[in-house]
Amino acid sequence: MADKPNVVNNLEVDRLMSIVGAVQQNPDLGKTLWRANTRWLGGFQSEANIRGFTIKMDEPPDLAGSNTAPNMVEMVLGAYGCCLQTGYAMNAAVMGIPVDKIEIEVEGDIDLPGFFGLEPPDNVWPGFTTVRAKVFLKAPTASKEQLEELHRRVTSTSPVGSILARPVKVETQLVSRRSV
């Protein structure tokens, strides 16, 4: 048994626990910095470069975009769904619950007058006011109580959930006319 990793949900539970344990021993290890560099491609087309991965974004035709990729607020909804899925897979693995399937429908409301600057931002927020997620999770061996505990753990520790629900400090600095 010592040679065989304990794999649940395609995750090595011992490996996960050792990462969590290392951060628990030394909280400084858990202070992480994340980065993305983005580049404008003209019109409403942009791309993000993240550790060598390139992600395109654009606007749909209704918003005068060229519709070559999702837009930015859709990407945030997708990130929330995938973040929850990561949390369910991880916490279920640690709890010893095999999960067969997770699918999530995420939606959010935006009032465009905020984005267009037609209303002062204090009246109409340019971003989401509400985000709703419906999680379809199939874990036939789990009890109702286990699933409730799993859901509680996941929603209270979701990084993107926290980013949505809490006021993040945002500092945006314009460095104009750099010869790039």
Add this chain to the structure above:
Amino acid sequence: MADKPNVVNNLEVDRLMSIVGAVQQNPDLGKTLWRANTRWLGGFQSEANIRGFTIKMDEPPDLAGSNTAPNMVEMVLGAYGCCLQTGYAMNAAVMGIPVDKIEIEVEGDIDLPGFFGLEPPDNVWPGFTTVRAKVFLKAPTASKEQLEELHRRVTSTSPVGSILARPVKVETQLVSRRSV
């Protein structure tokens, strides 16, 4: 002149103004709903399906992921940079300012003990505490005052900036054991 669209930054300004004007006339048109459906692929791999576009997400090796795509918090940073770029391009077009180049470096701090559930969420947030963006914008014909006004407009109307900075209401519902 009537036949030739007024194009600045690869955007048709008249088309943009007519979309903005339509929402101004009828604010109900501006009440928009955005969606993403996500699907777990095993381990820490997930994908988001957004209007036919498929976006992969994963975790890096340090977090026991298989490193096939950016992770979710990186995607949010990328979305913020691309959102700002869209705002600069649009507002500059409306102000008649041609922009040659926009590049943005975005970074954010996360304390992993929050994500790992080692600390109560009230003590250590699982998501970003701060997000910093540095905007490199090249618009040789714009005055310092125009660039300051452009920056003010963009940062005050950025949808993803608003999502980060303001507390969005998040409703996440578990619908377990659906036969999917």
